[in-house]
Amino acid sequence: MNSPVYIMWLRQVKKYLRSKSRIIGSLGQPLLFLFALGFGLGGLYKQAGGGSFIDFLVPGIIAMSILFTAMFAGIEVIWDRQFGFLKETLIAPVSRFKIMLGRTFGGATTAIFQGIIVLVISIIIGFRPDLLLLPVALLFMVLIGLFFTSLGTALASKLEDMQGFQLIMNFLIMPIFFLSGALFPLATAPEALKIVSYFNPLTYGVDGLRGALTGVSQFGIPLDLGVGIVLTAIVLWIGSELFSKIQI
C-alpha cells in the first residue's frame, strides 16, 4: 500500500477527518434545506398529490452535500498552491495523472462520507430507503463525488488564487444544484427549465440516486448510470490534462 495514489488519497482523507469543524460545518447547509424545505413545503407537496416530500427531497439533499464537498475538495488545489505543498507534489517523479487520481479519489471519498452522514440523518427522521438498491445508490454517490472533485480540480488548475471562487460558487455550483431536480420534480417544470436541466450533469446523478433510494426516477437507472459513467470519465480526463499542465 505504498503507491503515490494511495498516499495522496490518505492525505486528503486525513486532512478531512482532522478538521471536525469542516465536517460539521458542511452539514449545516444540507440539513437546513432538508428540515426547512422538507417540513416547510411537505404539506403543500402532499396536497398537490405528490406524496411524501421528504422522500422526494432526501436524494437531492444527499447529492447536494456531495456536490459541495467534492467541488471544495477539488478547488483545494488552489490552497495547496498558495501554501506551497503543490510544488512538493508536482516536482516528484510521479506522473501527474496519478497525483490527480489520488487527490480526486480522496476528495470523492470525503464527499461520499458526507453524503452518507446526510443519509443516516434522513433515516433517523423517518426516511426509508430501498435496502436492496442501496449499493446502486452508493454507486451514484461515488459518480457524483468523482465527477465534481475532478471538475473542481480542473477549475482550480486554471486559477492562481481564490479570487475566482465567488464566481464559481454563484455561477456554477448554485445553478448546478438548483437546476438539477434536487428540490422539485422536473417532469412538471416549464419546458425551458427542463431543457436546461438536461444539460446539467447533476440531473442524472440526482435522478439515479432517487431511483435507487425511492424507486421513482424520470430517466430510469440504466440511462442515469450510463450518462454518469461517461461524463465522469470525460471530466476525469479533462481534469488530469489541466492538472498536468500546471506551471508554478
Add this chain to the structure above:
Amino acid sequence: MAEKSGDNIIEVKNLVKKFGDFIAVANISFEVKHGEIFAFLGPNGAGKTTTIKMLTTLLDPNSGTISVNGFNPEKQKDETRKSFGIVFQDPSLDDDLTAMENMEFHGIFYGVPDKIRKERIEYLLKFVGLWERKDDLVKRFSGGMKRRLEIARGLIHHPKILFLDEPTLGLDPQTRNHLWEYIKKMNKDEGMTVFLTTHYMDEADRVADRIAVIDHGKIISRGTSSQLKKETKTKNLEDAFLKLTGHGIRDEDASAKEQFKSHARRWRGR
C-alpha cells in the same frame, strides 16, 4: 542510469526565460561539475529562483538548452525529477500533516523502499532535532523548525543533485553550521552535487567549490571564491559581490514579474 556528458552533471546553454516583456533570465550559460558544491549568487530578483525552476522542471524555458544528470528537464521530466532533491525558498510542507507524515509522503512519492525509508527518516529527523516532535502537526512548528524539516525531507531519497534555494534563511547560526556540515558530508561521502543559492556570503565562501554571480538575468562573473576576490581586488566575498552587483537595493525586478503575473491573471478572461 543517467548518461553523463563528460564531467558536467548540469549544463546550461543560452537559457532565456521571459514573463511578457520582462526578461527574467537573459541568455545564460554555465555548467556544474559532478560532485561539486556550486553557489549561484545574486541580489533579489536577479533570476536565481527562475533558473532553479527551469532546472527542476517547474518552468519551461523560452529558449536554450538544459541538461540535468543527462536529461532534458523540459522533455524528460520524470527522469530529471528522480535525479534531484530540492529545498525551496518558500515553504512547501503540508501544515495539516505531522512531521512524520510529511516525511513518509515524500519517501513514498520518491519510491524509497520501506525499510530504508524508515531508517533514513528516523536518522534525518534526529539529525535536525525533530524526532521528539515527529507526531506533531507541522502548523505548530516555528519557522526554523519547518525549515529544518524541509531540509531533512529533501534528503530522504539521497538525490544525485541537491538544489538548495536559500536554505538557511531564518535559521540560527548553530543550525546553519550543523546543516552545512551535513551537506558537506553528503557531498563527500555520496558524491552528491550541491547547487545552492544564499544571501550569506560567508556561507558561500566556506562551502562552495565554485561560484557564479547572476544579476539582471545575466551571469556577470564566475570562478572560485578566491578568483572572484582577485578579479574584484577585494578582501572578502561580500565585498566582491557588492563590487560586482553594485550597492543599489532592488526589488523592482521581482515585483515587475509579479505585476506581469497579476496582469496576466486579470486578462485571462474570467
